[in-house]
Amino acid sequence: MTHDHSHAASDTSKRRLLLAIGIVVCVLAIQVIGAAVSGSLALLADAGHMLSDLIGLIVALIATIVAARPATDRQTFGYRRAEVFGALINGVILVVVAIAVTIGAIVRLTSAQAADVQSVPMLVVAVVALVANIGALLLLRPAAQHSINMRGAYLEVLGDLLGAGAVIVAAVVLMTTGFAPADAIASLAIAAMIVPRAFALLRDVVRVLSEAAPADTDVAEIRRHITETPGVVAVHDVHVWAITSGHPVFTAHVVVDAQVFENGDTGRLLDELGGCLSQHFDVAHSTFQLEPAEHAAHEDELHR
Structure with missing residues (x-):
């Protein structure tokens, strides 16, 4: 059931990405022509950002296709980590x-000669880009909540939408006041909007690749839930990381009361612990090593 759901989600992501790619290709062509006609650096900058969108969306599409491949004896967790590498390329x-x-x-x-910018074609192209980016953004938004790869694609398009807005403002300023530096200032504004989102995406990538605990996971709270489970004496050697965004993995050594082994209740306890992590912490893949107190007492100190 989970596999079918993941496969359906992957197919939906691919369709959304293909539609977004089609929109971006059309708008990119319009922006390049518009930048050449108008002489607008802001429009050219937005076209450059749109080109990065296109590359990023194609990378995201490839990563989505690769990530959908099933696990093998060599890739025991499957290929979901491909999404993270896709997000890394997008961020760079x-x-x-x-x-x-x-x-x-x-x-x-800093140039002494003022640039000759045609504000009317600049404005028309920017408005077209704004509308198209809104459409692409609405396509990608649902999937962006569950995949770091799709979030990277979503952030690409969001940045270009903001860039189109900056170009519109610059064009209006040029039309009404003739203030020539408005175009270059809008370009700087576009760059300023890109950088924080790029570093936020790269921060998430580093968190996954360094196998840090997911940002929304409270390890201390997980420990508390486990130790409060009837039959559990203690828990140690706890590890929480993520294969990719939205797919946390958990392992732990759990010291249990001797009666759990004597009564043959290990299966029940494992079901209870796994259910706890799944329901309360959204961890679908958890592994527990149940051990008696005498075994835990002589384990290597590095495992504590």
Whole structure:
């Protein structure tokens, strides 16, 4: 049942990504032409960000397809970690685009010759980009809540939506006041919006790859739940990490009362512990080593 649900979710993510890719390709072409016609650096910067969106969405699509492959004897957890590598590539692309846009804007602002920017085509193209990005954002938003890979794709499109908004503001300022630096300032604003999201995504990637406990997981609370389970004496050697976003994994050594072994209640206890983690902490994959007190007493200190 879980496999079917995961497969269906993967198919839905692929369809959403394909539709978003189609939207981005069309808008990218319009933005490149619009930037050439208008001479707008902000529009070109947004086109560059849109190109990173396209690359990021394609990477996300490939990662989604790879992640759906079943587990093997070599890849015992399957290929879900591919989503994390997809998010890593997205994050790096965002940082590179932000740096390139910043350099271009600074060069234009410090140039003695004012740039000739046509505000009308700049505004028209930016409005088209804004509407298209809203559509792509609505497509990706549901899946972004459950997958770090899809969240990376969602953040790409969200950044471009904000960028289109900045271009619209710059175009309106140019039309009403003739203030030429507005275009370059809008480019800097786009770069400033990209960087925090890029580092937030990369922070999540590092958390997963370093096998840190998921941010929303309270390990102390899990310990408390386990030790309060009837028959449990103590718990140690606790490890919590994630294969990818939304897929936490848990292992622990659980010291149990001798009567649990004598009465043959180990199966019941394992079901109870697994059910506790699944219901209260959304951990579907948990492994417990049940051991008597005399065994726990001589375990290596490194396992405590």
